[in-house]
Amino acid sequence: MALNLPLSPHLSARFSPDATGELTIDGAPEWFAEESTQRLREVVLSRVGEIAASAGHPVQLMVSDDEGEWLLAVHPDGTIGDEEELPPEVDADAAPAPAAASPAAPVALLPRKALERESFLYAEKPRTDRARRGVRGALARAGIPLEPSAAELREREELDAVSRHWAGPRTIAVVNGKGGANKTPTTALLSAVFARNGGSGVLAWDNNETRGTLGWRTEQDDHDATVHSLLPATDSLLSAEARTADIGRFVHHQNADKYDVLRSNPTMLATEQRISSADFDRLHTVASKFYRLVFIDSGNDESAERWLRMIDHTDQLVIATTALGEHAEAGALLLEALLQRDANSARLARDAVVIVSQSERTGSASNVRRVAAGFASLARRAVTIPFDPEMHGGRLAFDTLAPRTRRSWLHAAADVAEGL
Known part of the structure; x- marks a missing residue:
């Protein structure tokens, strides 16, 4: 479930392969050009961090490049997360009270031979694969759990x-x-x-x-x-x-x-x-x-x-x-x-x-x-x-x-x- 971030300011960023980009803030564009795509991402995301700090709350950023688009949550302290991975806000007043403990039910003991043991070899879930290419790959290496784009999956x-x-x-x-x-x-x-x-x-x-x-x-x-x-x-x-x-x-x-x-x-x-x-x-x-x-x-x-x-x-x-x-x-x-x-x-x-x-x-x-x-x-x-x-x-x-x-x-x- 996505985090319910305030919609203001409305932010979107577009990164181009030639290390140029555009950040739109409530409809007003800001243009960026750097020596590399890595530096371009750093500069634009730093600017969004400043906007989140001024607003005093996390802001929602729509990012797009040649591989697609996705949502990020940028926090006032400059940290970045994949919005779809963040937990929902919880209303403490509306949270249900914990249920009263009930008496423990008796446990039926079974003969050891009847128990089915799950193999330890399959107990661990496989790691969720992350993007390796383009903007998505760069953000994934920075700790944001972004999945590969359809184009990257085809290439793999x-x-x-x-x-x-x-x-x-x-x-x-x-x-x-x-x-x-x-x-x-x-x-x-x-x-x-x-x-x-x-x-x-x-x-x-x-x-x-x-x-x-x-x-x-x-x-x-x-x-x-x-x-x-x-x-x-x-x-x-x-x-x-x-x-x-x-x-x-x-x-x-x-x-x-x-x-x-x-x-x-x-x-x-x-x-x-x-x-x-x-x-x-x-x-x-x-x-x-x-x-x-x-x-x-x-x-x-x-x-x-x-x-x-x-x-x-x-x-x-x-x-x-x-x-x-x-x-x-x-x-x-x-x-x-x-x-x-x-x-x-x-x-x-x-x-x-x-x-x-x-x-x-x-x-x-x-x-x-x-x-x-x-x-x-x-x-x-x-x-x-x-x-x-x-x-x-x-x-x-x-x-x-x-x-x-x-x-x-x-x-x-x-x-x-x-x-x-």
Whole structure:
């Protein structure tokens, strides 16, 4: 039950992510701008404490930010409480008199065997979780028992989804027959989300025989090994004597993003780096032995043996596309073709996740959403990624992305995890 605080003065505060805020006192606004959101909260709440001291009683403050709104009680001594957690005021004159004590009823003694004992393991109630993010999180750390917002709860659920470890390895193929459709950034950034949250054991594999650029856009170790360096070593790596660290001679570790990259060789002609179905099977067996999640950047040649064999080994299909019509159409045509190929390919197509990235700074966000909606009848889920210059050229690193972009990739990865 809420505390019955006087309604005068009427106070409300709005905090913005850019460390600016507004405090309204009986309809009159006061504006604040500080160097950080933490400092902004301190200054505004201190001002409300002064108002409570002048009034001589606690005041009610409605606080709002991008995560929602809630009521606080601010006391004259400057202490702050969540109003919904405060006890109601008690009218002493109206309180009922204590009842007269009645004689104790006789207690029936039961045999010891008949008594049911409650387990001590379940006697304690779980702690009420509190907010950790934004204004609500800051106030919760200050001792105000605020629950997480709906947005924070969704983020926690998605973090749990991408942190899971499945029984047995999983292969995720990132495909689109059209070049420039964002397959390489999609492969790298999905790998980063799963590795950063779920731990090691994530491989990004460039399965492109026509100048794949995954190696160019990720970190290189102190060697230049590629898929073709790994092929002759598959037998030794699959032997009982092989050690986990032996795979490190052939892959390139991403220090910040925690996944490994198996490169193709973009300097060689396609005719010089053909991989047969049997070769792909051997490579995939090695990858599945050393890694729990294998993300494959498919390349563009849907007729290549290695491309078709990749589909046979895939557990979850991801269509990468931009909002450009030719990229989206190529992705849609691929899904329709897989529906006709065989039962496994049809299952992959129906359960696919489509990731639509805004590829141009001046592109229309509504157009990106329109393209995603167009895949509703073809795939299980279609999600969008906003434009971010860090995705277009240069090394791909999750930490360099804008917060909004990182949040979108987490959402996309959680949808992928649902199919694993």
